[in-house]
Amino acid sequence: MNEKNFFKTFLLSKKGIWSIVWQCCFSLIESGLAIFLIYKIASLTDFVVNHDYDKFINALPISFFAIIMQVISYYLEQYMKIKCKAEFSNNVRNLIGVKIIHTPLSLKEKYSSANILSVFNNEIELIQDYVGNIAGIAANPIIAIVSCIYFANISYKLLIVSCVLIPVSTVVYNHLSKPIQRKTRGILDEKSKLNTITKDVISGFYVMKAFGLQPYFLDKYSNQVNTIANKEKEKDKMNSILGRIFILLRYIPQLIIPLYGGYLSFSSEITLGQLIASNVIIWYIISPIESFLDIIKGLREIKPALQDIHIITKFEQEENIQANFGQANNEIKEIEIHHLSFKYDDMKANILNNINLELNRKDHVKIIGESGAGKSTLLKIICGLYTKFQGNINVRGVMLTSENAASIRKLISYVPQHPYIFRGTIEENISMGKNVSRQYVIKAAKLAYANEFIEALPDGYDTLVGSGGVKLSGGQCKRLAIARAVIKNGSIFIFDEPTSMLDLKSEEKVKEGFYKICNGKCSIIVTHRMGIVDDKDKIMILNRGNLYEQ
Template identity: 30%
Template sequence: LTLVGTATILMWMNWKLALLILLFNPLVIFATVQLGKRVKHLKKLENDSTARFTQALTETLEAIQEVRAGNRQGFFLGRLGQRAREVRDFAVASQWKSDASGRASGLLFQFGIDIFRAVAMLTVLFSDLSIGQMLAVFSYLWFMISPVEQLLNLQYAYYAAGGALTRINELLARADEPQYPGGVDPFRNRDTVGIEVRDLSFGYGEDKVLEHLDLSIAPGEKVAIVGASGGGKSTLVQLLLGLYTPQSGVIRFGGSTQQEIGLTTLREHVAVVLQHPSLFNDSVRANLTMGRERSDEACWQALEIAQLDATIRALPQGLDSIVGRSGVRLSGGQRQRLAIARMILAQPRVVILDEATSALDAATEYNLHQAMAKFLSGRTTLIIAHRLSAVKQADRVLVFDGGRIAEDGDHQQLIADGGLYARLYGHLQQV
């Protein structure tokens, strides 16, 4: 408003001088815009260096045991120091160059004013402009200096923020998880449901992991999925839970598609136990219940089935014992059994075990399978495993090869067929 009002008065007093002033401002603005773009680039470099440092720090802390065991702490701490120095250098460069650019803009503006003063004085000599009018023009010009400088400084703040917004916009531009309408609940009033997969295809980029997969699992059936690594077994789990979106095909639970059920209802009744479960730096109880209302008695029953009750009772605070970040205070097998107890507490209709007992010794695994047999009875169960002891728990075995089901049958039948399954497990069939 100050600029508009001052420009109007100047045009009324002497339109030639007013045009000279108003035409000079765009030149200053153009020059400062070019400097401002440089500031945006510097801010982006600073933000990128901070991201690299944070990532390196997180990775080093998460793998600190492996780093120390391999006697590589010198290398990784040196890498952290290098990343920290990058943050410092880019931050310093961004700060002083931004400040220098702002002062350069101000200097350019002041230089332009001095040129205008010289021109105005010449105008007094060669026109009918009086000295009083010239001084009045100078006075109004001072009114313009403050808002113009504020606008110049504002654009540097804008460009600095633009460098940060670029990273935020990259996150905001990512596609959200699909929100299906839902409304159908095939799990209601049922102990379990069957699973049907038709013409399912999925790939990471150009590489197809699953291609035109067809699969049927009857309600209450226990099915093992085996095959070489990279065959698509774990990818199928992600698709069943709706964590990945199929490129083609359909998945049905109890005759209803994922879109008809809705992901919230689906995940409430389908539970998965992963090979490397995620645990929170919280109590055993919190990691078991995951925010659900469960009694201590139910927690202990779940831990008993998971063969972990004796271990937790031995802890000083029992269920209130803190497991540490990512469960660092527990062994790998104990973390897996805690995740199994968590699944049991959720009381799912469908259970997926993805290498869920890979870290257990043979005796503990045997006792766990015996204890879980009653819980899994009547529940549709998928067992993804490489160990024969886990595979033998299934009623039927599916052998994945190249994203397709190469063989289908029970253990003895597949061994007799002499195919891929026999090559994978034939030498272990007496185990």
């Protein structure tokens, strides 16, 4: 990613542009007032030396006014700097959030969750500080030029002698700061690995405890922390060397001005006030140059983070073209699958081969097969979660494509093999954003045989579950997912191992609920357990990617 891409990433809103513009304006005003004050201080000093009391008194009011305006300008500049950083963070986080939410499942699975979290937690904050200094790119050259003009007006000789080492220091600094980008990339990669280890420890906590893996993970974690620390030390050493160049850039002119400037003052080429002004104005030449060099170093430092953000902003987005479905009746097939074949991008062989299946509105099919046969993959394809396949899938007369997959999913109530419970209440996890009454939620829970255990929880349907909440068993999570599917009330119900985590009694109850839930609708159930198979069901066997009717 180049600088142009970065500005495109940041300048996504007019607010971002105006924040930078206002920060630049206030910075120029504040610096302009500072240079004006330097001029007034030089004049006041000369008035004192010459015992010109009247001019001294007359110059004080405007000097005090300039000081007050400088303080106000500085405050406004800092305020806009903070606002600029906050808007950037908010802007980019919103952009990444939208991109991730609308990313197809097939693409999302290629990227580590730890890497995405690293972008949110580390890399955006890394860029924030740089964003606050963007206004300096425009303001600092103007400040430096105006300061040079004023300094040259005092003494062009003193200006040249004072700034003689600045070009050399600038070239050396620019050369030495080049490896910063590579070192920052290495640190971010190692932090991403640390996030992965941390995520594994938290997600697999009970496995770690059960197998006594604490020493293994602690050693792994400690080694990774040490790796990051060593890489950060290398980067800090480089920053330390660059800091020494800054010291040379700052303090050599500070030594030259009193010596050579003193000589010029004794020679009556400049006044005492101008000598004092020269000693101050040099900072308004050096500081913009330092800031410019720091911006270059900062850009190299954040480029790896910008590349990661840029990758996410370029994620393929799932379209949402509305499909014109036919009316639900016996004349139109609810699902038609013709010659469906599919393989994952990282696999050579197909996981599904020439699948054919037709289901009417009231058909119920049970798909049975060994683990790894492709049953869950088939259901995800029907749901439009994977859209890059060979063959055709029609849902109520509409061909499934990547453009209309989101629209087709509105017809489907899907219960995945491993349902996810979001942080929130039981009621929120069942309703999932649907504006339905508590009574309707309870009705759905009863059909899923979940009401009994929900009522036994500390706060019933208001019990907090998910991360940091009450822990639910696998079977309870399954039943909540089934209730969630009931609330959606799609015309097609798809269940992936809905009773895999249930005991026999619960399985029988859930089986009774299935016929009420799916009454008059099309349903597909993947299962290992024949207990939920009914004589009226169509039985299909999926074996090594091939689908057969029993």
